[in-house]
Amino acid sequence: MTIAAPRSQLSTHEVFNQPEPRLRDPFADDPALRGALGPDLGADADLIALGAALGSAAMREAARDAQTRLPELRTFDRAGRRIDEVHFHPGYHQLMALGLEAGYAATAWDGTGSHLKHAAINYMFSQVEPGVCCPMTMTYAAVPALDANPALATLWQPRLTARGYDPTRRPVAEKSAVTLGMAMTEKQGGSDVRANSTRAVPDGEGYRLHGHKWFCSAPMCDGFLTLAHLPEGISCFLVPRWLPDGSRNAFTILRLKDKLGNKANASSEIEYDGTWALLLGEPGRGVQTIIEMVHHTRLDTAIAPAALMRAALAEAVHWAGGRTTFQRRLIDQPLMRAVLADLALESEAALLLSLDVARAFDDPARRPYARLSVALAKFLSNKRAPGMIYECMECLGGMGYVEDTPLPMLYREAPLNSIWEGSGNVICLDILRTLIKEPEAGAQLKARLDAARGLDARFDAALVAHRSRWPNLPPEAEARWFAESLAMLLTGAVMLADSPVAGEWLTTRLGEARGTITGAMGAIDAGPVLARV
Ligand SMILES: Cc1cc2nc3c(=O)[nH]c(=O)nc-3n(C[C@H](O)[C@H](O)[C@H](O)COP(=O)(O)OP(=O)(O)OC[C@H]3O[C@@H](n4cnc5c(N)ncnc54)[C@H](O)[C@@H]3O)c2cc1C
Structure with a gap:
């Protein structure tokens, strides 16, 4: 015979002094921000829409997923071929799409906004999910650096500022929207990048890189600005993740960093082993x-x-x-x-x-x-x-x-x-x-x-x-x-x-x-x- 446990007569589950979570709209609910942006931007339709989206239950859930369902490194396909890809939770992709479509990387450059508007977008996004801001910020910031090479600028800039998100793995020319990361820091030197040891060797119209980068956040970007030595001195290169013929560039992800925070962002260690790259700017003037x-x-x-x-x-x-x-x-x-x-x-x-x-x-x-x-x-x-x-x-x-x-x-x-x-x-x-x-x-x-x-x-x-x-x-x-x-x-x-x-x-x-x-x-x-x- 089983004896039913008595129902508790205690009232410990009556909750009356725990404030309920609040879904705060980071634009509508921020008078200081709207005031500081001035009458025009303070009532900007894009910012109003982004604030409402970031304040929604769906985006808060996506943010929590992106922060807690961590990026996973997939080194090989099932046949044993190297793929060096990072798999993200759908919440991560949802947030990337929201930010890039709202103009995070574009609005300062495409004539629709300004750096001030970009700042407002960053300010709102960073409150909800700071990890995805890393690749979006780098994409925004890479745009003017590409002016150093007109051919690369023509190929990349319209896609960096396209107000879209396309995480598919294809050569840049086949995509309408791309992201760009940065890989400077090496084991020997982060602040002092002249201590870097990566070398570049000419190969046809491009170069082959040999070396490593100790930090490369967002390794699923479509390309990276990186530094390597030429005889003229340290120089800047653009490394595409995929080659123009549709094959993978040599880009080995050694491991993902186990970090204090910024969990949604897959900061990695990478290796260049004959990695194809194009020179950006003059040789020896990489910094x-x-x-x-x-x-x-x-x-x-x-x-x-x-x-x-x-x-x-x-x-x-x-x-x-x-x-x-x-x-x-x-x-x-x-x-x-x-x-x-x-x-x-x-x-x-x-x-x-x-x-x-x-x-x-x-x-x-x-x-x-x-x-x-x-x-x-x-x-x-x-x-x-x-x-x-x-x-x-x-x-x-x-x-x-x-x-x-x-x-x-x-x-x-x-x-x-x-x-x-x-x-x-x-x-x-x-x-x-x-x-x-x-x-x-x-x-x-x-x-x-x-x-x-x-x-x-x-x-x-x-x-x-x-x-x-x-x-x-x-x-x-x-x-x-x-x-x-x-x-x-x-x-x-x-x-x-x-x-x-x-x-x-x-x-x-x-x-x-x-x-x-x-x-x-x-x-x-x-x-x-x-x-x-
Ligand atoms: C989560 C995360 C993601 C990152 N993502 C990227 C990325 O995508 N791409 C990339 O290239 N890098 C990335 N980094 C690397 C980051 O930019 C470097 O860690 C940073 O620049 C510092 O370099 P370091 O680690 O080599 O430190 P060091 O250069 O060795 O510096 C160590 C300390 O010494 C101090 N210091 C240095 N020089 C002097 C001096 N002359 N006088 C006094 N103090 C000095 C510095 O301020 C610092 O406090 C990332 C780092 C983190 C934590």
Whole structure:
């Protein structure tokens, strides 16, 4: 005889103090973004549609699948022939199609938009699934680098900017839409690419490459910009994944990296063994050629941390609004309000700084400023993102540490944009180098800062302090302090020009009533700041 277990009389499954997940539209539900984009882009039909798609349950599910059903390396076909392919979950392909069709890689180049619009697309996408942004960003960034070879530009550029996604494996000429990756880093050197050992040997109209790349994200791209040595020096090449005759190029994927985050993106180690490639730019000028691509990928590495912060902040504010402790909603508790307001200021400042940089990308006359400001924004926002996102995580208490919420994913993602495309120190040294080699960059930055003088006493005092501390460039060992100070001043100038909460930012960042930890500051009026989240 079996005895039925008694039904529990306990009410532990009656849930009333756990905020429900929110499907946030990263455009419609972001007044700070829409305001910062201005009246036209702030009401742009493409961005409205993309926001709605990214906020949908279907895309959130696709993102979760892409992050948790990991890419799989398939080295051989069943007959034992090498194929070196990566198999992705359909969610990955869904997101790639959404982004590329929305103009992620195209809108800055095809006359329909701008780098600012591209920045807005990246900002929204990075909040939902940052891994797929890597191949889309590289595709966007490769477009101007191809100008170095008119024949390659004619073949590739229309397909890179085609507003479509075609993951089939075929030669580029047979496809209407393609993606392009980058493979520079080797075991011997990432920042110092001149230490690379890959060699190129002429072969007819092309070259054969012999060597390896230690990091090659998105190895299923249709082609890659890569570096290899010629007798003239390190040179830039385009490696197509498939040869014009329809056969596979020699492109061995040794393994996929087991990474902290960025899980949807299949970062790999690859080997060149007689790999066919075409020269891009002049022999011996490879770094100068590929730097055009790096300049544009850097824009995205300055936007992405702002996006990750925004996504984390939205979760924190939503949670605090729906969670009660000690008979009061968290969002109504003064200390939690201070923490959230501080986090919101951090998020808004990073957003405005990155959009200011994107605007400079749209103005050829401000190219020197763009080169300098993108480095300042990349450095500052990425250094602040991990700590900021951790604080957002803590606002959720224990649930912030649990994978049911997006906080663990965002936290794992947070350090990445600082590391690639020029790690922190390298970026700071690059800032010094730009100031020495491109006086116009320093002059344009100075003009930007001077334009903000007289608007706020705290800003003025900080500017005077910076200039007295560094009448000239600092010694190399002080480059981080110098870059941080300059980036904070630039943020102050941007906030003063564009943000209704500039006063709160200046009080808490350049004023004195503040410790170094989030929320450790004198009271500010949190209402207007939180109203923008
Ligand atoms: C997930 C992921 C994906 C990636 N995808 C790609 C890809 O698709 N293609 C690609 O080419 N690369 C890729 N990378 C590689 C990335 O760009 C490099 O890791 C990065 O450029 C740093 O190079 P490194 O690892 O060789 O470090 P190193 O160059 O050895 O640098 C190590 C540290 O030393 C510091 N440093 C270097 N020089 C100096 C100096 N003179 N003074 C003071 N400090 C210094 C750096 O800032 C860094 O902190 C990827 C990396 C990651 C993590």
